Amino acid sequence: MKTLMVYLKSKGKLLIMLFIFVLIFTAIFSLYNLPLEAVSYASLLCFVVMLIFGVCDYIAFLKKHQSLCELRSNIAVSLDRLPAAMNQIEQDYMDLIQALFEDKKQYTDKSDREKAEMLDYYTLWVHQIKTPIAAMRLIIQSEENQQSHELQYQLFKIEQYVEMVMAYLRLGSSSTDFLLKEYDMEDMVKQSVRKYAPMFIRKKISVKLGNLKHKVLTDEKWLCFAIEQILSNAVKYTNEGHISIYSENETTLVIKDTGIGIAPEDLPRICEKGYTGYNGRIDKRASGIGLYLTKQILTKLGHRISFESEIGKGTTVRIEMGTGF
Numbered sequence: 001m002k003t004l005m006v007y008l009k010s011k012g013k014l015l016i017m018l019f020i021f022v023l024i025f026t027a028i029f030s031l032y033n034l035p036l037e038a039v040s041y042a043s044l045l046c047f048v049v050m051l052i053f054g055v056c057d058y059i060a061f062l063k064k065h066q067s068l069c070e071l072r073s074n075i076a077v078s079l080d081r082l083p084a085a086m087n088q089i090e091q092d093y094m095d096l097i098q099a100l101f102e103d104k105k106q107y108t109d110k111s112d113r114e115k116a117e118m119l120d121y122y123t124l125w126v127h128q129i130k131t132p133i134a135a136m137r138l139i140i141q142s143e144e145n146q147q148s149h150e151l152q153y154q155l156f157k158i159e160q161y162v163e164m165v166m167a168y169l170r171l172g173s174s175s176t177d178f179l180l181k182e183y184d185m186e187d188m189v190k191q192s193v194r195k196y197a198p199m200f201i202r203k204k205i206s207v208k209l210g211n212l213k214h215k216v217l218t219d220e221k222w223l224c225f226a227i228e229q230i231l232s233n234a235v236k237y238t239n240e241g242h243i244s245i246y247s248e249n250e251t252t253l254v255i256k257d258t259g260i261g262i263a264p265e266d267l268p269r270i271c272e273k274g275y276t277g278y279n280g281r282i283d284k285r286a287s288g289i290g291l292y293l294t295k296q297i298l299t300k301l302g303h304r305i306s307f308e309s310e311i312g313k314g315t316t317v318r319i320e321m322g323t324g325f
Contacts, residue, residue, distance in 0.1 A: 068082075192224050193209070229291065243257045251320060261314055270307065271291045304320040
């Protein structure tokens with residue numbers, strides 16, 4: 001019905017003109033005292049002919065409208081399926097669309113090239129920065145004192161920031177290196193816990209591992225990165241107590257801390273890009289990127305993340321990984 005009203009509106013001037021013609025004929029026939037039946041008969045014939053042509057024209061209009069609607073979803077690929085122009089005005093519009101499409105294609109190609117070059121540059125930068133980081137670690141490990149322990153901790157944080165840079169760039173690219181297959185949940189958790197062991201030791205926070213002997217369909221590297229980001233936040237905002245990691249069922253991983261918790265008004269937004277919330281405003285160095293990357297990664301893997309928290313009592317994070325094996 002909406003399409004019909006649009007069609008009638010587009011033909012409104014023509015319909016008004018025909019109505020005016022009928023009125024002119026009626027007025028002239030009345031002035032000459034001619035029988036009005038002739039006008040009525042001629043008007044009826046004109047109406048029937050107009051109705052037949054109108055129905056045919058409306059069918060053609062409807063087909064063209066449907067064709068354009070179908071094309072709209074694929075217009076980023078090609079304009080070859082555009083219907084033929086019926087008049088010069090339509091041809092002018094098609095020429096305009098073609099010009100805009102070419103401009104858009106050139107801009108997209110240029111943007112893709114720039115992103116690829118940037119990704120290549122930062123990939124090279126990450127590999128290069130690993131060499132001085134490794135050298136610094138060897139130098140620091142040669143001296144065992146309080147200062148060296150602090151330097152090791154800061155060096156560990158630098159490595160995490162480098163990994164976040166790569167994750168951020170790779171997620172923004174057109175393709176990622178996801179490898180989905182069956183992995184052992186316990187192995188992935190232990191990898192992440194071992195990696196963050198220096199932070200747990202430094203803050204004297206114990207880690208309690210529950211039953212994790214399940215298989216899940218995921219990507220090991222990316223899921224470990226997500227787990228590490230959650231552990232990083234748990235350690236950062238837990239001053240004393242412990243962190244518990246266990247599975248609620250075969251496919252849901254739970255990470256629970258006894259930290260300062262998250263304000264209720266911050267919970268719906270903690271995974272937004274750049275959002276730091278109340279805790280982030282206390283810690284001026286917070287970037288608001290870690291949980292954003294975590295949510296993006298888990299979404300691409302087909303997993304879900306949820307948060308429960310209470311101020312002063314800690315935070316519980318659940319990662320639901322779908323069907324287990």
